[in-house]
Amino acid sequence: SYVDPAVAFPTSWSGAGDVPKDAWDKWDEPFRVSYRDYVRIQREKESGVKAVSSALVRSGTYEKLDPAHVATTHLHMGTTCMVEHMAVTMQSRFCRFAPSPRWRNLGVFGMLDETRHAQLDLRFSHDLLKQDPRFDWTQKAFHTKEWGVLAVKNFFDDAMLNADCVEAALATSLTVEHGFTNVQFVALAADAMAAGDINWSNLLSSIQTDEARHAQQGFPTLSILMEHDPARAQKALDVAFWRSTRLFQTLTGPAMDYYTPLDQRKMSFKEFMLEWIVNHHERILEDYGLKKPWYWDQFLYSLENGHHAM
Numbered sequence: 001s002y003v004d005p006a007v008a009f010p011t012s013w014s015g016a017g018d019v020p021k022d023a024w025d026k027w028d029e030p031f032r033v034s035y036r037d038y039v040r041i042q043r044e045k046e047s048g049v050k051a052v053s054s055a056l057v058r059s060g061t062y063e064k065l066d067p068a069h070v071a072t073t074h075l076h077m078g079t080t081c082m083v084e085h086m087a088v089t090m091q092s093r094f095c096r097f098a099p100s101p102r103w104r105n106l107g108v109f110g111m112l113d114e115t116r117h118a119q120l121d122l123r124f125s126h127d128l129l130k131q132d133p134r135f136d137w138t139q140k141a142f143h144t145k146e147w148g149v150l151a152v153k154n155f156f157d158d159a160m161l162n163a164d165c166v167e168a169a170l171a172t173s174l175t176v177e178h179g180f181t182n183v184q185f186v187a188l189a190a191d192a193m194a195a196g197d198i199n200w201s202n203l204l205s206s207i208q209t210d211e212a213r214h215a216q217q218g219f220p221t222l223s224i225l226m227e228h229d230p231a232r233a234q235k236a237l238d239v240a241f242w243r244s245t246r247l248f249q250t251l252t253g254p255a256m257d258y259y260t261p262l263d264q265r266k267m268s269f270k271e272f273m274l275e276w277i278v279n280h281h282e283r284i285l286e287d288y289g290l291k292k293p294w295y296w297d298q299f300l301y302s303l304e305n306g307h308h309a310m
Contacts, residue, residue, distance in 0.1 A: 010097075015165045016099040018229060019099075021099075023224055024099040024100040024103075024224065026223075027099075027103050027220045028220055029217070029220060031213055033213075045209065049120065049203060052202045061198065062131055065195060068261055069191075069192070076188065077121055077137060078137035079148065079149060080121065080184070081121035082139075082153075083152065083156050084117040087110075087117075087160055087172070088111055088114045089161055090160040090161070091110035094107030094111075094217065103165075106214065107217075113210040113211075113213070116210065122138060124200070125138035125139075151246075151250055166225065167236055169217045170221060170237055171236065172218075173216070173218035175241055176244055177215035178218055178219075179277055179281060180247075181215075183256075183272055186276075187267070187272050188255065190266060191264060192204065194264040195264050222237075222284075223288070230289070230290075237293075245302070249302070250307070252269065253306065253307020254307055256272065
């Protein structure tokens with residue numbers, strides 16, 4: 001009671017803006033978990049990933065993989081490992097500054113999730129360094145001026161390191177984790193399994209099970225914002241969706257339509273975007289009373305040639 005709330009939770013970090021303080025009491029996450037259960041579940045996941053990895057490294061499976069598929073793993077690791085590490089900082093901000101205690105509690109688990117993801121990527125790549133020195137890209141990429149990596153860094157510097165809690169939740173949790181990572185983790189995990197890369201497929205699937213939990217931070221945030229500041233919600237989502245689109249056209253589009261061997265392709269990037277992203281985003285907009293972004297027609301047209309141009 002003796003601490004000024006404006007000092008403890010400055011709006012520049014919390015992002016609460018003009019939303020009344022008691023409105024954040026409605027912030028609620030559907031999948032609650034105790035710390036004891038969290039640790040038990042994560043231990044089981046870790047044991048499974050490590051067992052598969054250890055067995056496959058000894059089996060010589062990696063040497064039999066298609067070189068184009070292997071290039072996809074280099075691209076993925078170089079552009080996502082450090083993003084996972086940046087997400088630790090973002091979730092730490094949720095732990096400390098989010099305007100709801102429930103959100104702050106969920107941020108603790110999110111922070112542990114993202115730490116795990118960064119460590120999984122590093123361990124996976126380190127195990128394969130002897131067979132393929134290009135896996136040093138996992139750590140090296142963010143220290144280069146490679147243009148695709150700079151695009152990744154630019155977006156996530158804004159969305160994870162510089163944004164307040166509300167903006168970060170809408171851009172990262174709702175747009176990226178609940179939408180676009182389906183392309184990067186679900187689709188690539190299926191492609192990896194088809195390519196015979198069981199180790200990487202298992203890694204991606206394990207990470208996605210965590211994403212599904214802490215991605216829920218976006219929906220209650222959007223719900224409260226729509227009640228008190230819908231214009232801000234519209235702008236934040238419009239910006240995040242466009243930037244995410246261009247980013248995944250740079251990274252995932254070429255990986256799906258060029259790097260994945262022909263006989264192992266199940267869907268084109270365009271087909272996957274239409275099924276998993278367009279339908280998903282249109283449903284969110286409709287459910288929450290938002291308009292389609294002003295660039296929607298241009299976005300749909302870009303699915304024809306955007307990633308090919310990259």
